[in-house]
Amino acid sequence: MRGDGDGWAESPDGTRQWGRFGAAGLLLRAPLADGGSAVLLQHRAAWSHQGGTWALPGGARDSHETSVHAAVREAEEEAGITAGSIRVRASRVTATAASGWTYTTVIADAATRLRTEANLESTELAWVPEAEVDARPLHPGFEAAWPLLRATPARVSLDGLDDPEAVAAALPRTLELPDAEFLWLRTDGNGNARDARIGAGADIDDLAGNVLYLTLAQVLS
Template sequence: MRGDGDGWVISEGGGHFWGRHGAAGLLLRAPGPDGTFAVLLQHRAPWSHQGGTWALPGGARDSHESVEEAAVREALEETGVQADLMTVRTTVVTHEVPGWSYTTVIADATEQLRTVPNRESSELRWVAEHEVADLPLHPGFAASWERLRVVTAGIPLLS
């Protein structure tokens, strides 16, 4: 379903950014077997922008949505994870240019939930937090990952 947020924004510097009202992604954490946490990542379909890289499920925010609503909706569309199975903890603006921003919504699940990829995903995978940077990451996600690790380190995982 297309929302009113779908479309490219061109920044003053000529950069192209998806989401007429900005964009949001979901960093969903769940307990890992070793006492740390795992993050749900999406291996982006080859045909998509930056296809073949790993990133958070996410996308364009519609005009009527909060960043939390947009991230949770996009995660449902791309992974099948239901909103009632997660608890939103905080948000972090991880990229901003005049007229556009990307916000990462950090949420917790009590277990590594079953996922169902849509056509935008080659694969969905729960990845141990300390192994995320070993994957070929989407450039935007790669640029924000260390900052997100610092933020998540200060938020105890819900159990």
């Protein structure tokens, strides 16, 4: 039922978290002209919980929803981001409480910095360069989770590939590695970036010297 998740979950220690069935938010990335990435942030309205801080569009999960569905719905309600304009890449539980409550961050990409439309829960919405996110006054929960969510830029070489056009068409994008690290994969751009190459093999996502080796399946997944 729509809206049945609105309300507080109470833990035995007396603390409360918003969302009777948990909560979820959307971390949406889009490419910048220099090859880097920007993250869509919400400046929370003064009247809201932790108002005045910056965080991700998100909110309570309803009983019938997955965390992904809840995060995408909240992004549409709070930022005007439609489901068809983004691609979900991963999800990660970034906060828990003794009540069993969880907050899940859903990571997604957009092909460009989409136009946004704020509702009453936002003072403003902004595409913030990833390297500048932690310079803003962040919501405490998002601030604690951000080091585990930020993506390391990686420049992928297309040299020697049988079908470089297919790889180029899949980039830029967020990639989650098995060790829970996130990469922002791109083919060009300025600034610091880890060098990455695509090879064969099932277990080559380790750093070899200064080059990160990835499988074609990883890049195209």
